[in-house]
Amino acid sequence: MRKKDLVLYTALSVCLISAALLHFSLVKGRPPVKPFTDVLKKKPKTPSEEQFEIKTKVTLRKIKEIPEKETRKSSQEDEPGSKIKNEKDGKERRLIKKVAISQKLLDTGKEMIGKEGERLGKYPSFTVDYRKTLGFQRYARSLLKIGGRFFVMDMKRKKLKAEIDIGSGTLKEIEDLKGFSPRSRNISSESETYMYLRTAQKKYGHSHYSVVLLLPLTIDSLLVAGMEESLKEFNLSNTDFYYFRGLYKKGKDGLILNIISGRKKDGDTIPLDIAFNLSKLSMT
Numbered sequence: 001m002r003k004k005d006l007v008l009y010t011a012l013s014v015c016l017i018s019a020a021l022l023h024f025s026l027v028k029g030r031p032p033v034k035p036f037t038d039v040l041k042k043k044p045k046t047p048s049e050e051q052f053e054i055k056t057k058v059t060l061r062k063i064k065e066i067p068e069k070e071t072r073k074s075s076q077e078d079e080p081g082s083k084i085k086n087e088k089d090g091k092e093r094r095l096i097k098k099v100a101i102s103q104k105l106l107d108t109g110k111e112m113i114g115k116e117g118e119r120l121g122k123y124p125s126f127t128v129d130y131r132k133t134l135g136f137q138r139y140a141r142s143l144l145k146i147g148g149r150f151f152v153m154d155m156k157r158k159k160l161k162a163e164i165d166i167g168s169g170t171l172k173e174i175e176d177l178k179g180f181s182p183r184s185r186n187i188s189s190e191s192e193t194y195m196y197l198r199t200a201q202k203k204y205g206h207s208h209y210s211v212v213l214l215l216p217l218t219i220d221s222l223l224v225a226g227m228e229e230s231l232k233e234f235n236l237s238n239t240d241f242y243y244f245r246g247l248y249k250k251g252k253d254g255l256i257l258n259i260i261s262g263r264k265k266d267g268d269t270i271p272l273d274i275a276f277n278l279s280k281l282s283m284t
Contacts, residue, residue: 254279
């Protein structure tokens, strides 16, 4: 064997022996490999894991056993709801009430607004529509029957200039206003009042005139006290509101003022259905 081949053979032998030694050292230090069947076997649970699994199964079983109605009820109790919400379907509840007129209620109203209505300004105003339900002529006749009176007011001077005779369509001198509410209702947007405004311009000179309605003070006493009594069912008061909206209707028993909503000072508007029979008031 030549010297060159001997060196190559010796180097190759050394490499093979080194590789074999490295392999046996790695295999010796490695943990034993488990058979595949052992891997498929379930690992025994620790006590804490078993306890967690038992609690989870019990909880799931209890949830399944809870009746559907009870689940709905608990979800409603978790969410804060308004006092004017219906508990069954979540819709807004409308306060429906017919105010019973009594002398006690009127006396309460007088105490609230003052003998001459001097405290009336601290209570909400009423915006009442009549066009869709009555029309102006029927509205005017109905209000006259319960003691209302119509006037032309000079808005610049805040002074009543004349009383309107609805029957003849003319202006006349103002008579005694004792017993009337200081709160006037402006109805100048009604087209049928324009003739009275033109007459006032010719008779009293150029100014800013409006047609206003004055009602007996007893009506405002009834409205303030009746609303206060009704709103207690919602734990509310007149002082929680800016104004109320309503409709005049002609009922079997006379003229009905139906309050349909109220605008609260916090910005909310709540639906209402509070009825006042104003014709019955004029009979007391």
